[in-house]
Amino acid sequence: MKADIHPDYHQVVFVDSTTGYKFLSGSTRTTDETIEFEGATYPMIRVEITSDSHPFYTGKQKFMTADGAVDKFNKKYGLA
Template identity: 70%
Template sequence: MKQGIHPDFQKVVFMDSATGAKFLAGSTLKPEETIDYEGETYPLVRVEVSSDSHPFYTGKQKFAQADGRIEKFNKKYGLKK
């Protein structure tokens, strides 16, 4: 592997702004803000959506399209009786 071409990574705490959930992961981000997490001080990155608040993972997902493609087409352009 070539030396000096890979970015340095560090452990960073990501915090979901919507729910307050926190998780620790490696990242190349270098935020200014820090937080105490499990007895250690880590850099903090605030995110708007994570697996804790995303509708797909929470099971609160809404299905916008209930009809199939053909039914939707026939409703819009189908023959009138």
């Protein structure tokens, strides 16, 4: 690998804007905001969705079967 071409990799706290869930992870992204997390100060990045608020992980995902989509289409456009 070439030297000095890769971004700096450091610890960052990601905060879910919806639920306030926080987790520490490595990232190359930088920010001016900081947060106190588990006794240390880290850069903070706000995200809109995490495993705490994503429908797949929370079990609140709506599943639509193919039959339901076909019936909805037929009902909407009046096909028999």
